[in-house]
Amino acid sequence: MADLSKNEEAVAASEAEAVAAIEAPAERGEPILQVRDLKKHFPLTQGILFKRQVGAVKAVDGVSFDLYQGETLGIVGESGCGKSTVAKLLMNLEQATAGEVFYKGQDITKLSGRALKAVRRNIQMVFQDPYTSLNPRMTVGDIIGEPFDIHPEVAPKGDRRRKVQELLDVVGLNPEYINRYPHQFSGGQRQRIGIARGLALNPEIIICDEPVSALDVSVQAQVINLMEKLQDEYNLSYLFIAHDLSIVRHISDRVGVMYLGKMAEIGTDEQIYEHPTHPYTQALLSAVPVPDPEARAHRERIILTGDVPSPANPPSGCSFRTRCWKAQDKCAEEIPLLAIPEPFQGQDTPAAHFSACHFAEEKNVVAAH
Amino acid sequence: MTTIDKTASVPAPRDGATHDGPLLDVRDLHVEFRTREGVAKAVNGVSYSVNAGETLAVLGESGSGKSVTAQAIMGILDTPPGFVTKGEILFRGQDMLKMSEEEHRKVRGSKIAMIFQDALSSLNPVLSVGYQLGEMFRVHQGLSKKEAKVKAIELMDRVKIPAAAARVNDYPHQFSGGMRQRIMIAMALALEPDLIIADEPTTALDVTVQAQVMDLLAELQREFNMGLILITHDLGVVADVADKIAVMYAGRIVEQAPVHEIYKRPAHPYTKGLLASIPRLDQKGQELYAIKGLPPNLLKIPSGCAFNPRCPKADDVCRTDVPVLVPITEQDGTDLPGRRSACHFWKETIHG
Structure with a gap:
């Protein structure tokens, strides 16, 4: 007691x-x-009576x-x-x-x-x-x-x-x-x-x-x-x-991009919108319709194929690899960690922010205004 | 393959020989809803036209009458409470409002088709998608169930649904x-109509999927040289696909213009306000421009210009006289083809 x-x-x-x-x-x-x-x-x-997970x-x-x-x-x-x-x-x-x-x-x-x-x-x-x-x-x-x-x-x-x-x-x-x-x-x-x-x-x-x-x-x-x-x-x-x-x-002030239950990329608004290094962020930004008809001709759009996989059965390795144009064998085996990608480490560029991709690189996309 | 070829109707020649005006010409359409609370004037004199192969975007907020106009064109207005009180809807020169229900049925689906916003509630949950797609062929072309299913699979393939043959009974x-939105598109395309009305086709979808669906729609439109009326409130989508724009407010068209013009130089304070309220890069940290006030109650639309209580330029004349949609010109009087504005002060708005 x-x-x-x-x-x-x-x-x-x-x-x-x-x-x-x-x-x-x-x-x-x-x-x-x-x-x-x-x-x-x-x-x-x-099961109804004997529920099993x-x-x-x-x-x-x-x-x-x-x-x-x-x-x-x-x-x-x-x-x-x-x-x-x-x-x-x-x-x-x-x-x-x-x-x-x-x-x-x-x-x-x-x-x-x-x-x-x-x-x-x-x-x-x-x-x-x-x-x-x-x-x-x-x-x-x-x-x-x-x-x-x-x-x-x-x-x-x-x-x-x-x-x-x-x-x-x-x-x-x-x-x-x-x-x-x-x-x-x-x-x-x-x-x-x-x-x-x-x-x-x-x-x-x-x-x-x-x-x-x-x-x-x-x-x-x-x-x-x-x-x-x-x-x-x-x-x-x-x-x-x-x-x-x-x-x-x-x-x-800062933006995080999520995909299938994970953070794909996170950084200041400028880092994410102007210097995205994760392919998903790049695709997402390029898909946003820009309210300017002049941009129609000269903007590259990355159209992802397929749908988001089911979170009940996510792909092995990087969860984005099933829709990614850069996917390689490594992506299926290793889960990429959310960290500053190796090529940008120690550099003073806006691309040096947290991104969960094995092959992170900058790509020029017309960002949402 | 051979069975399909036999049953497939030859696509009707575009721009029928008998008529050489616009594909669809809506003239001075009025629609009202008679409710217990009073008469809601949802559409008050809308006129627009669409040619074959052209995309008209109808832009407006909820309650602006953009969907009601579309429903009147399709002849699917809920009557009562909705009534078309005035106007003409000319499809290839024929007034659809004067057609008998039987004639109307023949046009609807085969000549003019509609894509609805919410695919989940527009599809029947207890029938397979193959059955629902096939219904178009069974009813309009009298095909057998078997033939209709073959056509349904073909359609699903065309809108790029993977493994169509395996999924037709889902x-x-x-x-x-x-994918559901693609099925809606497939259904609208089934009989290769001349005109498609898409009512907020991508509003419920994510941006990456929205891009896929809009691309598909544009591709099919090119292939069949269809007219397309795109109803939306998204200024981004409009800039991407439209040829011309009609901006609606409180049941009227307040501005009409080719797409490139309107974004550069809006000629109506409402359009100007809408464009200004889009967050822009260089305005970060600043206050967004906001149109003050609320869209009007359709039971008591303000007198004069319906936008006057929210308009920064409003003057006495705006509170008494309804502005007419008039063609507008450059400062030196040269024509601006296709441009119209319903504002007493359009000159100041576009040139000021």
Whole structure:
């Protein structure tokens, strides 16, 4: 018994320590989130009564990156590459199969209870579809104010209405709309409501999963501007997941390219867009339609053949090799590591950034403007 | 092979001898939806034309009436609540709105075909793709089931679906998004129509697959010299494939132009705003240009120019008078062929 209570005490003490660490202010220029070899495998089972695992969908298969205080990290990739699963893992909405996510030195994949709650306050999310991510039976005031029910320390009860109205004002909505329902708003306005909800708890990190892809072109720019303004005002770090490469380039400081659960290439926006060394990034960039008819004639497009392989049965070695024009025997045998490619090591060129390819080289592609 | 040759219809001569105007000529089309909340004027006087082998891109946001126009052309408008109240849709000189349902059926599918945005919900999930592709031949050409299946395989080959013969009996859910879109294209192509209307054909697809599908569409269009109406909101796709553009806003065409012209010198503030809101390299870190406000509610379209509440140039005249789509000219009065703008201040917009 004595042992047990001692144990409990120790747990409580370490939890308090974790909470203290989490609540400490983040320092500028420091990585606020460190993701190390993160994996999420969804089991595939067979049989009804006696379930046995016959395989796994490797949705995220060893992803590592840092997110710095106050920066925007863009994550791009095709559907099914695992970018949304990464978002869910960072929110701890899915339990990681392996790997660590350090938030201010605490591994959030192993936290629970009070410490996890404290982390969740600081990492918030804005979802893709503003039509389904807001409860149609709740008023805007209830939706934005709901986080306060879970974290009452942020806003005392009597203060909430005023807080919600402040938030509405911050995201550019009329504070008098507090008693309206989501269906009374347009798509762009709903996304602003989603952003206000994400801001309610003064988080440090906001994970945006395709925040503008459901919006009309003329409204997208409004929402992007709002997000940039808020980032400056509240010193937020964004993890910006999207498939629109030109928008990602506009908003991101650094960009990571994902393919089949792995990070193919990561670097600053200039390194990725102007000096891509991974063939997948090159193909992706060259496939983006450029809004300039003059470019039609003199731009080389790399048209990939086939589809993304199934993550339940990824190819051996480099997962991109089945669609790659450079693939050789080595690609089937060895998994390329995400590192600065050998030819560029120690050089001071923009091509010297992390790229997971055996035959990384620069290729001139017309990048998305 | 021989059976196929016997049953295959000879492709109709393009540019039929009886008619030498544009392939499709839409004139002053009006469509409204009569709902409980009131009458939504979805299309308010749209006119455009497409020639054989030409690609017309119809650009607009949701609710601009671009898809409704297409549905009216195809004759698949939901009636009620949708009604065509005015206008003509001339296909090879014949008004489709005056055709009987039986005549219309003969044109639809064999002469004009449509590719829908969402292939998964447009295909029937309980029928094999081979059966659905073959339906075109069974219904329109009276082929037997066996013959229709041979044709279906041939079509799947043509849109480059690998192992077509093995996959003809598969169901839509067994195909990836890009492959499903190819099946939609194959279905539209089945009877070698003169005109294809593609309603956001690649919006649901990833960029690498989008490039594959657009390439395929362009290749087939060249091969058959088809007219193509491409409905989209993506300014990038338009720049890649279109010959001419019609920009729609609140049920009207606000600007028409050849593709190269419009990107260089837009003549309507809405087009200008759309082009300016594309993130560009040299503007990184700056605020994006954003058109303020929201697209209008079709139940109460603003008086005068529908764009006036959002327009930086709006003046009193814009709030009272509806601008007409007029041909525009250079500063010195020389014609700009194919260019039209529906703005009171087009001169300032294009030359200012």
